[in-house]
Amino acid sequence: RRTGISRNSVRKYLAMLLPASDADSPALSNQDLADKAYNNDQLEHDALRMEQLSQHFKSCQSELSKTGVTRQLLWQEYMGLYPDGYSYSRYCYHLKLYLKNSDVSMHLEYQPADIIMIDFAGKKQHYVDVPTGECIECQVFVAILPYSGLIFCKAVHSQQTADFTTCINSMLKYYAGVPATILCDNLKTAVIRPSRYEPVFTDICYQLSEHYATTFSAARPYSPRDKAMVERAVSIVYAHVYAPLRHEEFTSLATLNEAMTRQLYLLNNKPYKNTAYSRWYFYDKHEHGLLRPLPSEPFGPKKVVVLTVQRNYHVQLSEDHLYYSVPYQHVGKKVKVLYDNRVVEVYLNTDRIALHIRKPHSKAYTTLADHMPPHHQRMQTIKGWNKEELLLQANSIGTATLQAATLMLENSIYIEQNYKACFGMLMLQKKYTKQRLEAACNRALQGTRVNYTMIRNILERGLDKQIIVPENDTSIPLHDNIRGKDHYQ
Incomplete structure (x- = not known):
């Protein structure tokens, strides 16, 4: 009556233990009693089967992740090795326990202002479009600072790039600072190629x-526990x-976001269970001051195109046909061009x-002098001269x-050509010195015309170094044998 066991079962156990109940016999241990009360041979058999099953589980654990491999197939292979093995139901029961015990979780400690975890909730919100009566579903962006637990959420129309950047801007504005890392799931807007060790992010993430x-970081594929805090935050938002x-x-x-913001305020100011402190309290006390300051302006997404640098060392934006x-x-190379307004x-x-300032209504070509080859820079310099500047520089030489410069600038009606010739003459000072150029111009002035080629030839041949000897006076002296005007009538 005390044990709830039937009378016949009690008589059976007493019969098993009766030979060892003599007064001279030593007291039996619990293990000895168990060995006598139960069929020990069966226990040994079960222990052997369990050992065989454990060895099988070690080899087949990785097989479950392979395409087409099921528990049924693994059990059939197990029975082929051990015909006296467990039934399929017991096999699945022990496999579940084995996987649960071998797949343990690690408790992670987070540092203040170190990381923000972000994700999109699986369940959507909605609002009603009044003119059409259509129910429009919305994605809900969720973020959390793991150290303080401060949660942020925002409804947007989609997970596309424009809405994703809106969420990041709003999130960082809400947190009033920037963490060292933003950890995201492998959503297509953020990650091009998922990888356990080196994921490749989209251009928008690098711009952000x-x-x-x-910096952006991505959770390991198919490992939601890498971002367990934000997974839990999604449940809290629900x-x-x-x-x-x-x-x-x-x-x-x-209006949907306004209502969500009100509920979010109540959530973040609600004290943790069994404490007097809320998420806002821990954020203000430990994290807010450690976050990096926000830039002066929110992020604006840039368009990205890959172009080839043309022979004129320019790239063309086809959107507005400007260069x-x-x-x-870098002529001929493939470059990536990021631009906005x-x-x-x-x-x-x-x-x-x-880097250029974009002016959609400016001239077709925007060219920086530093980007030009040296001879193009000289040509650009020539175009920038005017008559007064050239004469001022010539006067500084002599x-x-x-x-000579004055005569050259008045040489023809093609003003630009005159500027080029005069500029070229002045540049001869770099090769031959100012003194020699002054001497060459002095010699050239003895002739009937002055041009760039004449002065250059004088310098090349060293004629500027020769002393100019004045010619003898060859005028006709006065004498009587002079015909007057009357002689030719």
Whole structure:
């Protein structure tokens, strides 16, 4: 009656233990009693089968992840090795226990302001478009600072690039700072190629990283526990934001976000269980001051195109048919061009090689002098001269150079050609010195005309170094044998 065992079962156990109940016999241990009460041979058999099953599980654990491999197939292979093995139901039961015990979790400690985890909730919100009566579903972006647990959420129309950047801007504005790392799931907007060790991110993530001076990181594929905090945050948002709003109807995305923000404020100010401190308390006390400051302006996404640098060391944006220069050394190379309404940036691999202010209504070519080869820079310099500047530079060399420059500038009706010739003459000073150029101009002035070629030839042949000897006076002296005007009538 005390044990709840039938009378016949008690008699059976007593019969097993009766031979060892003599007063002279030593007291039996619990293990000895168990061996006598149960069929020990069966226990040994079960222990052997369990050992065989454990060995089988070690070899087949990785097989389950392979295409087409099922528990049924693994059990059939197990029975082929051990015909006296467990039935299929017991096999699945022990396999479940084995996987649970071998797949343990690690508790992670987070540092203040070190990381923000982001994700899109699986369940959507919605609002009703009044003119059409259509129910429009919305994605919900969720983020959390793991150290303090401060949660952020925002409804957007999609997970596309424009909405994704809107969410990142709003999130960082809400947190009033930037963490060292932003950890995301392998969503297509953020990750091009998932990888356990080196994922490849989209251009928008690299742009965001550069603008906010942070870095993006991705969770391992198929490993939700890498971002367990944000997974838990999604569940909290379901309970504290979705549920209280379930009976309300919204007529726009803005009104939906306003209502979600109110619930979010209540959630973040709600004290943790069995404490007097809320998420906002830990954020203000431990994290806010450690976050990096926000830039002066929110991020604006840039369009990205890959172009080839043309022979004139420019790239053309087909959107407005304007050309922007890059250093001439990169002619023929493929470059990545990032642009928005304000700037145009040109990257070769990861190095920015050109930056221009974008002016959609400016002239067709925007060229920086530093991007031009040396001889093009000289041509550009020539185009920039005017008559007054050239004469001022000639006067600094000498009087003869000034006279020669004046004559050259008045040489023909093609003003630009005159500027080029005069500029070329002045540049001869770099090769032959100012003194020799002044002497060459002085010699050239003795002739009937002055031009660039004449002065250059004088310098090349060293004629400027020769002393000019004045010619003898050959005028006819006065005498009587002079015919007057009357002689020719």
